[in-house]
Amino acid sequence: MTNKRTGVFVCHCGTNIAATVDVKKVAETMALEGTVAYSADYVYMCSDPGQNAVIQAIKDNQLDSVIVSCCSPNLHEGTFRNNAIRAGINEFTCEIANIREQCSWVHKDRAAATEKAIKIVRSAARRVVRNQSLDSIAIPVTRRALVIGGGIAGIQAALDMANAGLDVVLVEKLATIGGHMLQLSETFPTLDCAQCVLSPKMVEVSRHPKVKLMTYSEVQEVSGSMGNFKVKILKKPTYIDTEACKICDDCSVVCPVVVPNEYDLGLTSRRAIYIPFAQAIPASYVLDENACLGLHPIRCGKCKDVCEVGAINYDMLPQVVTEEFGAIIVATGFDLYPQEKILEYGAGNVPDVLDGLQFERLCSASGATQGHVLRPSDKKEPKEVVFIQCVGSRDPAQHCAYCSKICCMYTAKHAQLYKHHVPDGRAYIFYIDIRSGGKGYEEFVQRTMENDGAVYLRGRVSKLHRTKDGKVRVMGTDTLTGQNVEIDADMVVLALAMQPSKGTEEIAKILKIGRDKDGFLAEAHPKLRPVESVTGGIFLAGAAQGPKDIPETVAQASAAAAKAIILLSQPMLSRSPTIARVRNSHCTGCEMCVDACPYVAIRLENGKAVVNEVLCEGCGACSATCVRAAIEVKNLSLAQVNDMIEAVMTV
Amino acid sequence: MSDEQVYEPKVVAFLCKWCSSAGSDLAGVSRIQYPANATPIQVMCTGGVSPMYVLSALRKGADGVLVSGCHPGDCHYIEGNYLARRKLHLVKELLEFVGIEPNRFRMSWVSAAEGGKFAQVVRDFVEDLRPLGPQDKVKADRS
Amino acid sequence: MINLKDIRDTARDMLTKGEVRAVIGWQQGSRGMAAEPVVITAPEQADSLVWNPTCYHNLSLYLVNDKKAQAHSKQKPTLPIAIIAKGCDARSTVVLMQENYFRRDEVYIIGVSCEGTGVVDEHKLAVALQGAQPTAAAFEGEDYVLTLADGSEKRLSAREVMADRCLECREPFPKENNLVLGEDKTGRSLEAPFAALARFEQKSEAERWDFWKHQFERCIRCFACRSVCPMCFCDECVVDSIEMKVVPATTAQEKADRVRWIERSATTADNFGYHMTRAMHLAGRCIDCGECERVCPVNIPLRLLNNKMEREARERFGYEPGASIGASSLVASFRDDDPNAFIR
Structure with a gap:
């Protein structure tokens, strides 16, 4: 494949790379590679002149692929792939070789760091030789958002998104929204009363035509991915017809069961049938089935007898509803240690x-x-x-x-x-x-x-x-x-x-989003992506992500909402095309890949594996499982990895 | 390599993009120093690491092979690391069975938040490899 | 005790009634006492079938060959094919069906139980007979009865000359069957399963390497192990970097993307690569029919490698190869409590 024309661009990153890695030597060594038609170094490749130089070099030298050896691909892969497009070549023929975070910043020995940098760049250069030009996969977006947790973070995020015109479902596992903030008396540093601040927002969110409140509900299962999540939500029975309930309190007066009131943290008590507090939203009673004597007239039935509007229904069943969303905001809050x-x-x-x-x-x-x-x-x-x-x-x-x-x-x-x-x-x-x-x-x-x-x-x-x-x-x-x-x-x-609430731990497992060492939800980047989870389309707000006060929580909630709005304002999402492809000549239809795929993205058609390009995430589990080398990930194929290993082992 | 030079083990490190490569990035951002012996190859997921990668690296002369991914339960791809754990357990057992030193192959869980751990994993691996000397048992002669 | 007449009657009956298009079995071979695989298609051929201690071939390989012939001729038969299957043959047939190589209704399994014994190891037998050439072998309870060239008969305890794989057999009874002959003596223990493996593992790391280095040096890469293995049904093996199955659908990219994981040359390193790859690819699929080891011309104890993987599968992952057609394959599944301690 000597007709390949790869360009290698070695960044000094000021002295961040150049102080430890001999960037000139890297560029010179790479120039000796058979497939490298152009190799150069520059002080700041990501600066405007640096980027322009890359574009110019691609055009001047008819380059068909590009390696930029610089910082982590998380930072500038997008930048340089855009340059590839501007220079008229396919964005997926541009790869990043990370010689800063994974080399110059972690080593002091110049010779060793330079040798390692050469290996890293060479393996990228060998890989890119086999990169295919690919087009992003466009998929439609579900323009609805799910907010999990009805505290101040969830309420704020829901309101912001609803005001931007998105349909929002706000799921809260307790019988009322409001969260811990409702329990506070006054707030620092202004000493304004928490309820006075929060209650209007609760009312607003409950009345907002774009917001559907689902209290006493829990997220059970989530599938799909960014832009198109499918979520199963369990609606627990309250045994009360919310519409009919007149909040007259007759039921709780006759209820013989007395249990500690959670809202007052056990300082007061409540009955088995109760309203969490006077300003609860939705304004309705709830029958606590664990405390109730038996949900049956034979056992007790006092509340049902006394309810004039017939709002109490002992036969209410749990309901599971499936909803589709394009984005999810997790605002499941904290518990006290x-x-x-x-x-x-x-x-x-x-x-x-x-x-x-x-x-x-x-x-x-x-x-x-x-x-x-x-x-x-x-x-x-x-x-x-x-x-x-x-x-x-x-x-x-x-x-x-x-x-x-x-x-x-x-x-x-x-x-x-x-x-x-x-x-x-x-x-x-x-x-x-x-x-x-x-x-x-x-x-x-x-x-x-x-x-x-x-x-x-x-x-x-x-x-x-x-x-x-x-x-x-x-x-x-x-x-x-x-x-x-x-x-x-x-x-x-x-x-x-x-500490992260118990619900946070549960939801992290359901959503498969990471948690940090303390159990708080992990953000995609501690500085640059503080409200995004590592999984696309799932955003974080409030104390579930780390201890924070109300202003910070509200700010983060609005930030998460903004991120979700950005995502859902696109008519189509573009998905990475680096997904699995099947080599039909080698596939025997054994279905090992079908079993291994975490996304159910592979099915058998006429005895051969077929990849669903909307579902495939490109993880490669199929490829590593296949004993026949019949399925692999585009642009990180078996041949490419083989070449990369070879490059790394070349001294 | 001339005689007076210290033996430097050559390590191929397959790092998953989401946890261990990110953890390695964090080690960089935190300027945590560790030996330059391990050259990273970023893969999407440890679940995508074929046993062939490990065998091939040894055949190509690697003194050690490291595979590092997300902690159990944290896989970006839901369960890739569990698939990797099972497959690579078999690889490890097989290598030891035929008499390859157990310390030639290593697997670790390093999250995106564990820059320090990543550095330590590499440090430990390189230190464990040093006494073994160059891996020439299954290294192919280059023709 | 299996009556040979029952096997022949069954085969004849099925062919006569047109229930199957062929029966895969064994017939008397042309070399000494040894049986050889045969595919019979006419009722009158049924009388050539034999059942004796030399029926060591794993006949599921011929199911694979039959399927390949179908693909080649582009003809889809309407009738199933019957296979006479020992415990091991039946287990590998299950794995093939697990991997969709054929459907359950395409195969009629006539199970034969190995009962108290198993098949003979010709090397052991030659030693026991001190060079005398047997012309026939027969099961007789827990013994083999051998007819020697001079017409005399010699009775040997089967366990003295039985193949190691049979001594260690986990399941001498073909559980998956349409019809079975002989008694289920599963649970008999002639030798503990994986006994040879356990003995080998007593060796030190250096001894193990010396042993395998010796084996890897001797491999001549004749690929007999691969050819005899029913699980190696791929048209192109991943370790082959020379052959490339090119069909009209093969793209230029696919041709270019052939990976040279392992060279064909029979060097220690490449033989290591070959045998390790084979062991990995057979993990959870190998059911220990032991044919690879039997056919190896340089006597590499290949069962050790495959047994190692099989025992890991059983003990660490609770996975039994060849037990269930519907099961996910070993490496495409996992359990939350899979071994984790080896990971830092």
């Missing part, structure tokens, strides 16, 4: 030791105590309250290694709220250090110290226990004075770490 795991602070067994969300409910006007801060054990006003930060966070040995980011701020807020409720009380805050980056955040913390007189103690609390007189003795160290500190507090509030 379980207090049971904090053994040194009583593992949740010491009375009046609360977590942050419980404290929010104590402060909230709609909460357990109608906005009076009263400690749970005896409903007395606590006069000494200890707040402990970083509980479960920044503790790689026992708990979570990461910083939960929002605790410094909400603890400062808690102290302020407490002081506003109990002006003669004393608030102590144990902290490691104060992280208050954000607009108005540092000033907020300063106000907590100066205006509200919260006592900040730098140090960890080693343990706490209940005293005989019903107080909580907190033992810690003030590392600034070196003194041991002992406080007999009336109440303790733990700023527990944020």
Whole structure:
């Protein structure tokens, strides 16, 4: 194949590559390759002059294929493939040889790095010899989006997409949308009430003609890919006809079953038939089948007897609906790190030791105590309250290694709220250090110290226990004075770490999107693609991706929505044509590839394998499984890999 | 290679695009140094790594072959790494069975977030290969 | 005990009634006592069929040949073909059907159980008879009865001269069958399955390499192992870089994309490549009929390689080659708890 005319373009990347790799030598060595008709180096290949030089060289030298040896293909493969098009050759005859991230940045020995760079570039050059000119595959797009999770992130994303004209389905597994934000009393740093901010948005999303709310529902199964996902959604039975329910509360008054109220984190109780809270959306009661005596008039039936509008239906069944979407936004939020795991602070067994969300409910006007801060054990006003930060966070040995980011701020807020409720009380805050980056955040913390007189103690609390007189003795160290500190507090509030919600773990498995080492959803690129998952068409929003506060969550939700809107505003999606192709002469129809294909993209037709080009993702599982070399991936064929190995082994 | 030079094992590293090659990129972005002995060949998925690739690399004179992909459950292609794990387990067993040193072939799970792990995998592999010396058992003589 | 008359009657009956177009079986060969494969198409040929300890050939190979002949003649027969199948022949027939090489209704399996014994290993027999030439061999309970050239009879314990593969046989009964002759004695243990393999694995790494290096050096690449293997039904083998099946549909790209994974030359490295590739490609497909090892002119113990893969499949992946027509193949499937500890 000596009639091939490949161009090799070696980038210095300033000194990023050139400092460790002898780029001239790479270019000169590549010029000796039989198929290389042009080889050059340049200081910044991706700059405007660099790109123009590539285009000019392709035209001047009648090049039919191009290797750009530079940074990771994730960064500039698109750039240089566009140049190929501008120069009049097929974009798929352009390949990237990564000699920066995978070579110059990780080696110091110039000779060794240069030799490795030559191998990398040579293997790319040998590969491209057999690259075919391919056309992208155009597939239609389903112009609908799915949002999973009905907290502030999901609501914001749904609204943004709906306002852009997309049809949106918002799936929430609880009976009401709103998420954790609804449990908050006030929000930092402005101290505006969470409900006042969120409720209008909840109403807006529920009334939006483009949004279909599916509460009490869960995503069960997802198939398909970017542009065309098929999603099975389970609608759990609420046993209430939402349309008919008049929210009169007669049913819950007669219900004999009393269970802890999740919305108030167990500080209050509810009945088996209940409305999560007064402003729930959809505004309807739900019958908790686990708590109910038996969903049958023989067992109880009191609620059904008393319901005047006949809204209660014990025979309601779970429903599975299948919907199609072009894009998915995952906004499944966080859970607090379980207090049971904090053994040194009583593992949740010491009375009046609360977590942050419980404290929010104590402060909230709609909460357990109608906005009076009263400690749970005896409903007395606590006069000494200890707040402990970083509980479960920044503790790689026992708990979570990461910083939960929002605790410094909400603890400062808690102290302020407490002081506003109990002006003669004393608030102590144990902290490691104060992280208050954000607009108005540092000033907020300063106000907590100066205006509200919260006592900040730098140090960890080693343990706490209940005293005989019903107080909580907190033992810690003030590392600034070196003194041991002992406080007999009336109440303790733990700023527990944020962890990915249980639903996040489940949805990651269903969607096959990666999670990071802490279990949060992994973004496609930590800096450049922070709201995209690694899988095309699936976007991330909110605390499921990492600890963040409300403004950040909203920003990310809007960003994810924008990404989805961009994707779905295209009439057709172009898919990579580097998919599997069958060598009919070798295929025996054994169906091993059919079994191995994760996408059900291969079927047998007249005894031969046939690839569905819309479903095939080009992973190559078929190729590695076939014992007859009868199926392989275009532009990464068996012959090409063989040549690449050969190139890598050539000294 | 002249006598006074230290023996440098030659490693072919098949890295899946989505996890291990991305992890290798992250090692680069983080400037984590590791030996230059392993030359990467990016594949779409470890599930696409045919046993022939491994055998061929050894035949072509590789001192070691590394295959690295996404952790179980994290495969970009849903289950390619599980298929790879089964096939390459067989390859590994077979190579050991005929008396090829077990350390000549290695598989690892390196996620896109594990730049440090990628560097460590290469470091460990190269260190384990050094004492074995050049692989000439099944290297073809070049004619 | 199988009555030869039953085999002949069955074959004759089926051909007479026109239920099958041919019967693949064994007949007396032209060399000494050995049987040879035969395809009979007329009822009167049924009397030539034999069943004795020299019926070692895996007849499913002739199903493959029959299918290839059909493809060549472009004719689709309407009647099935019958095969007389030992346990191993039946298992490889199952694998072929698993891989859609033919449909279940295209084949009529007349199973013959190996009962307490199996087929003879001619090398062992030659040693046992100290050079005497047998002209016939017959099953007799757990013994073989051999007729020598001088007309005398000699009785030998079958297990003394039986092929290793039969001693270690996992399933001497053809489970997949339309009709079966002989008793099911599955579970008999003459030698533990994979016993030879286990013995070999006692060797150190260096000893193992010395052993295989010796084998790989001796291979003459005659491809007898491949030719005799029913699983090697591909028209072009991936290890061949010379031959290329060119049909009108073969594109220039396909011709160019022939991969020279392994050279044809019989060097140690290329023989290593060939035998490793073969073992990998037979993983989950080889049912240990042992024919490759029997036909090898330089006595390479090929069963060890294939047994190694088969035992891995069974023990690590719970996969039994040749057990089910509907099963996914070994390397196209996985379980969540497949071995993971070898991965860093």
